[in-house]
Amino acid sequence: MTVPVSSLEVGRARSSTPRPANLALVLRTVCTADVLPSRADVAAATGMTRATAARLADDLVAGGLLDEVEATPSGRRGRPATPLAPGSRVVALGLQADAGLLAGRVLDLRGRVVGERVEPGDLRGSDPAATLARLGTLAADLLGGLPEGTRVAGAGLALPGIVDGGTGVLLRAPNLGWSDVCPADLLTPRLPGGLDPVPGNEADLAARTVAETAPGRPGPHRDFVYLSGQIGIGGATVLDGRVMCGSSGWAGEMGHVCVDPDGPPCRCGSTGCLEQYAGRDALLAAAGLPRGTAPAELARRAAGGDPAARAAVAGAARALGVALAGVLNVLDVPVVVLGGHLGELAGLLRPALEEHLGRRVLSARWRRPRVEAAPGAPAAGATGAALRALADVVDDPARWLGAH
Amino acid sequence: MTVPVSSLEVGRARSSTPRPANLALVLRTVCTADVLPSRADVAAATGMTRATAARLADDLVAGGLLDEVEATPSGRRGRPATPLAPGSRVVALGLQADAGLLAGRVLDLRGRVVGERVEPGDLRGSDPAATLARLGTLAADLLGGLPEGTRVAGAGLALPGIVDGGTGVLLRAPNLGWSDVCPADLLTPRLPGGLDPVPGNEADLAARTVAETAPGRPGPHRDFVYLSGQIGIGGATVLDGRVMCGSSGWAGEMGHVCVDPDGPPCRCGSTGCLEQYAGRDALLAAAGLPRGTAPAELARRAAGGDPAARAAVAGAARALGVALAGVLNVLDVPVVVLGGHLGELAGLLRPALEEHLGRRVLSARWRRPRVEAAPGAPAAGATGAALRALADVVDDPARWLGAH
DNA sequence: GGATTTTGTTTCGGACTAAAACATAATGCA
DNA sequence: TGCATTATGTTTTAGTCCGAAACAAAATCC
Numbered sequence A, B: 001m002t003v004p005v006s007s008l009e010v011g012r013a014r015s016s017t018p019r020p021a022n023l024a025l026v027l028r029t030v031c032t033a034d035v036l037p038s039r040a041d042v043a044a045a046t047g048m049t050r051a052t053a054a055r056l057a058d059d060l061v062a063g064g065l066l067d068e069v070e071a072t073p074s075g076r077r078g079r080p081a082t083p084l085a086p087g088s089r090v091v092a093l094g095l096q097a098d099a100g101l102l103a104g105r106v107l108d109l110r111g112r113v114v115g116e117r118v119e120p121g122d123l124r125g126s127d128p129a130a131t132l133a134r135l136g137t138l139a140a141d142l143l144g145g146l147p148e149g150t151r152v153a154g155a156g157l158a159l160p161g162i163v164d165g166g167t168g169v170l171l172r173a174p175n176l177g178w179s180d181v182c183p184a185d186l187l188t189p190r191l192p193g194g195l196d197p198v199p200g201n202e203a204d205l206a207a208r209t210v211a212e213t214a215p216g217r218p219g220p221h222r223d224f225v226y227l228s229g230q231i232g233i234g235g236a237t238v239l240d241g242r243v244m245c246g247s248s249g250w251a252g253e254m255g256h257v258c259v260d261p262d263g264p265p266c267r268c269g270s271t272g273c274l275e276q277y278a279g280r281d282a283l284l285a286a287a288g289l290p291r292g293t294a295p296a297e298l299a300r301r302a303a304g305g306d307p308a309a310r311a312a313v314a315g316a317a318r319a320l321g322v323a324l325a326g327v328l329n330v331l332d333v334p335v336v337v338l339g340g341h342l343g344e345l346a347g348l349l350r351p352a353l354e355e356h357l358g359r360r361v362l363s364a365r366w367r368r369p370r371v372e373a374a375p376g377a378p379a380a381g382a383t384g385a386a387l388r389a390l391a392d393v394v395d396d397p398a399r400w401l402g403a404h
Numbered sequence C: 001g002g003a004t005t006t007t008g009t010t011t012c013g014g015a016c017t018a019a020a021a022c023a024t025a026a027t028g029c030a
Numbered sequence D: 001t002g003c004a005t006t007a008t009g010t011t012t013t014a015g016t017c018c019g020a021a022a023c024a025a026a027a028t029c030c
Helices: A019-032 A039-046 A050-062 A128-144 A183-190 A202-211 A280-286 A295-304 A307-331 A340-344 A346-360 A380-395 A397-402 B019-032 B039-046 B050-062 B128-144 B183-190 B202-211 B280-286 B295-304 B307-331 B340-344 B346-360 B380-395 B397-402
Strands: A066-068 A084-086 A090-097 A101-108 A113-120 A151-159 A170-173 A178-181 A198-201 A212-214 A224-229 A233-239 A242-244 A335-339 A370-373 B066-068 B084-086 B090-097 B101-108 B113-120 B151-159 B170-173 B178-181 B198-201 B212-214 B224-229 B233-239 B242-244 B335-339 B370-373
Touching: A019 A039, A019 A050, A019 A084, A019 A380, A019 A397, A039 A050, A050 A066, A050 A397, A090 A128, A090 A380, A101 A128, A101 A380, A113 A128, A128 A178, A128 A183, A151 A183, A151 A202, A151 A380, A198 A202, A198 A380, A202 A212, A202 A224, A202 A233, A202 A242, A202 A335, A202 A380, A212 A380, A224 A307, A224 A340, A233 A307, A233 B307, A280 A295, A280 A307, A295 A307, A295 A340, A295 A346, A307 A346, A307 B233, A307 B307, A335 A340, A335 A346, A340 A346, A346 A370, A380 A397, B019 B039, B019 B050, B019 B084, B019 B380, B019 B397, B039 B050, B050 B066, B050 B397, B090 B128, B090 B380, B101 B128, B101 B380, B113 B128, B128 B178, B128 B183, B151 B183, B151 B202, B151 B380, B198 B202, B198 B380, B202 B212, B202 B224, B202 B233, B202 B242, B202 B335, B202 B380, B212 B380, B224 B307, B224 B340, B233 B307, B280 B295, B280 B307, B295 B307, B295 B340, B295 B346, B307 B346, B335 B340, B335 B346, B340 B346, B346 B370, B380 B397
Parallel strands: A090 A151, A151 A198, A224 A335, A335 A370, B090 B151, B151 B198, B224 B335, B335 B370
Antiparallel strands: A066 A084, A090 A101, A101 A113, A170 A178, A224 A233, A233 A242, B066 B084, B090 B101, B101 B113, B170 B178, B224 B233, B233 B242
8 A cells, every 4th residue: 555545534334244234223123113023024124025034133033132022822814923022131231420329220122120229328529439449349239130141231331520432531520529530440340241331421321311212212302402400400412313422522511501691600610601590509599498408399399389499490490491492593402301300390390491492492483392301210321321332232233243 | 014013114224235335435435535546545445355446436437426537657666546536527506595696506526616607686575486487597507508418416405594304395584585485396397307406504505515525525624513694693513524404404593592681682582692793784783884784894894993893893702602602512512613794704703702612611621612714605505505415426326326 | 678566357255135935833714 | 624814934046246366457676
């Protein structure tokens, strides 16, 4: 090679044979289906021949990525079909370290929880090494309790902060008080089999649980904005079913969208950030409640007619309306999903928020933006982390089959 | 099929053979390369065998999608290579109807302009049918002037408004005063060969000219926000090199991001929209200039030290800073590209705007957002529309070869 | 002028799929 | 009970397309 083919880097998807893509297509078809499909159903859905679909399915069954399920008598004529299901012995581990808990959750390819452990505790200002060691022990216990024959496809770790996509370093997690932590170094030695959890932002991963209800299975919305009310406010944008992490993992800092340039100063150095109006502490302060109060208590008071609580919620709704309208105008996303404490207040926020959005979003007269509460599962980030790891398998089953 | 395979719609990329993907890979490799590559270079860049790359390239040459170019003596040892170039006889037509002009531009696969016609004129409040008829005549003339043997791969139409992605109906174009116009009905009958221009938003298509300097050739930035200063302010977001059109084509309404909820009312029904601070009319009014003044005149005055002009620019920079910081915080995009009248003022806006962004964008301390001016080509939307049509060919050359 | 080097082509074998025939296992009906 | 019918899953055969290796072509080097 004498010519300097410098920028000739184009498509890395250089699969010389169609097989990997077709394996992925078959697996994804089974994952997506509402009812467990037979080989013939897969053939019909993908357009392949029954022969081809069956061959591919056979290989996936042999590799454990698909299971043959007992046929239920259908009463229909003809040879009874053998339903296929995503393999139940291929699982992934999702971990989460947050200001208020440590959690681990194991999901199988069908999206079922096959193992779970949650340890509440105040981890603000904790030592990263000690905390991650605890998490490592928790994870090892969890993995040890899995049934014989289970194979762990990968692991992920949800963290409430900004993770550098390239190096996997947690640059800054204000709620934990951590910065420049490399979780892989501290966690991997404690896990069996050299399992290396991929760190990611908690809001991004929680948003994934809305975008994808089980591995390979699209959730209720393809496009939405996810807003996660923690101590601060994080979030994520999902476009075309993909969580947008930004060109370097910084996306989703919705808490620092400006609501009023003349508003109160924010710890980020700017002024009038959304967090100053709808963050947990700001909400509680506006309602005249002490800092540690549970958001549910605020919701109870507002629902009960407490004027200060109602005013706090109304203020938050207005601020959210201003900030989210901007996002919706820029991205044309029809749905806002509220999680964390904002999810708990969703019922109270929705009417005012939807009204604000209806006024400020340009496309609202054609399609009114909707506001929903995220399913209030605890430690959604852990679930999302496991889903992300399983998505690697679903997206390229050939690699998994090759590695046995 | 007795089972209702309702939602079994998964991968439409049902290419049973690897050939279409490999044809696309070869074509894209040639389009992307800095120097015209030989068959052997393509093989090296893609990882295919020389035999395979040559076979695929031969088919693309036979179909006119690649040209064999005269070899320049390189002085190197060995058999001289035959450089390959994107086919120069495959072209696409880009059209644009704007408040100030009608334009048509023909681009070939190499991204060269092989035909162009621009007709200035005030089209505000014009009759859609009459104006589109004029545009059709312009387009037919343009196509008639093409050299013998040229094949038109497709056409696009840039419009300053919101286009429904599904139906291709222009729902609303405030600057033209049009609404609910179906350009295809009015335009296609006037074009030869049943050519059917695909309508699209002008800002989206102008952004494409930044994302893609020639068909299949990535531009200077993969991720950026494009802001188009027309009478109002439109824009587009480019993520991963793809223009984000939103789930129904409404994305990019950056002009109506809220800068100050207590600000002046906007014609959209909201208050304090960016357009009220940095729109063309707002800027001119703030500078004490009459409405029709050219933005260049404002720039001249501000550069010359005129206090009113300087204040107007400073106010616009501040408003842009507030609005864009929100977008950048949500999407983690490192670059803002200014087009239209904002592009003309970019030199004056940049210092203050970058300073505002540095303060309000959370990731700025790690990577400071940059502000750039778009290359000030007239009727960039027409170029983008042609590029979009050519992208269809580059993304799936097999279809083009099949259709002859 | 022959060795060397690089490009492009041809030939052959292998991976994979489509098409069609076949085997299997149920229901429906006399 | 027995046979036609119907749907699923498997086997066989032919065709497409890629990789490997040998070969042909066209230049430079010595």
